[in-house]
Amino acid sequence: MIYAIILAVISCIILILDHLEVMRISKFHLVIFIILAFIVICATYMMEKQNDYDKLAHSTSGTISGSSPSPSWWPFSSGWPLKPKPIVYPCIVLGNGLLFASGGPARLTPIAFGSDKIDVWTEEGKLKVSATVRDKDGKIIAIIKGNEWTVPPQAQIVDKNFDDHAFEVIDAYNRVVMQVSMVGECALLSGVFYKEDGSAAIVANGGVYIAPPGESIPYDILKPIFLYPSDRHLGERNDTITG
Numbered sequence: 001m002i003y004a005i006i007l008a009v010i011s012c013i014i015l016i017l018d019h020l021e022v023m024r025i026s027k028f029h030l031v032i033f034i035i036l037a038f039i040v041i042c043a044t045y046m047m048e049k050q051n052d053y054d055k056l057a058h059s060t061s062g063t064i065s066g067s068s069p070s071p072s073w074w075p076f077s078s079g080w081p082l083k084p085k086p087i088v089y090p091c092i093v094l095g096n097g098l099l100f101a102s103g104g105p106a107r108l109t110p111i112a113f114g115s116d117k118i119d120v121w122t123e124e125g126k127l128k129v130s131a132t133v134r135d136k137d138g139k140i141i142a143i144i145k146g147n148e149w150t151v152p153p154q155a156q157i158v159d160k161n162f163d164d165h166a167f168e169v170i171d172a173y174n175r176v177v178m179q180v181s182m183v184g185e186c187a188l189l190s191g192v193f194y195k196e197d198g199s200a201a202i203v204a205n206g207g208v209y210i211a212p213p214g215e216s217i218p219y220d221i222l223k224p225i226f227l228y229p230s231d232r233h234l235g236e237r238n239d240t241i242t243g
Contacts, residue, residue, distance in 0.1 A: 065147070094111070127147075127186075129146075134194045156172040158172060161224075161230040170228065175217070176221070179225055190222050199211060205221070
């Protein structure tokens with residue numbers, strides 16, 4: 001769309017230049033026309049960028065990278081020509097405290113919370129993670145499968161946020177219930193994982209705590225790693241939180 005507008009404006013300017021004397025248009029009016037055309041192009045470009053931002057902020061699926069990020073000083077976001085370091089020994093850190101490592105180039109033993117499992121492995125030098133989070137009624141809030149995350153349209157959530165290396169979900173109680181961050185060779189995962197009997201595995205604050213059925217779970221059990229609302233802070237990290 002934007003390119004079509006730019007092409008049309010340039011064509012008009014060329015046409016005017018070719019017929020400037022015939023059309024008896026002064027150079028002053030031509031300059032005014034070019035300035036106005038430039039303003040129209042910029043306004044159209046900004047509108048399209050905002051539309052793209054809004055679509056991304058309200059998307060219900062996406063992918064986080066399983067590659068080691070390039071150094072912060074490296075100017076190329078793609079990592080080229082400096083290729084990301086292949087990940088060989090996968091590990092997972094639960095609740096920013098419990099470390100589980102493979103000890104070799106293999107898939108980690110899945111960690112089960114009820115019928116759902118947290119699965120971490122490497123594939124073609126990239127770290128992969130799969131996990132599912134449900135609400136206390138057993139309805140799925142969010143899924144991440146092989147680094148591809150999905151939030152069902154009917155999921156009762158307040159918000160979500162993400163960037164290239166992390167994904168986070170806020171539930172209907174304004175509580176962080178899922179955090180997945182890729183840091184080097186490890187997947188950092190925290191959240192509230194409900195089981196079939198109504199109990200919940202709270203993966204936070206350095207470990208795993210099992211809350212019996214009916215127990216109230218604090219709203220601030222996990223600190224958000226992103227800023228909210230996401231439609232104004234898409235991909236912006238909370239500077240007071242590391243992860």
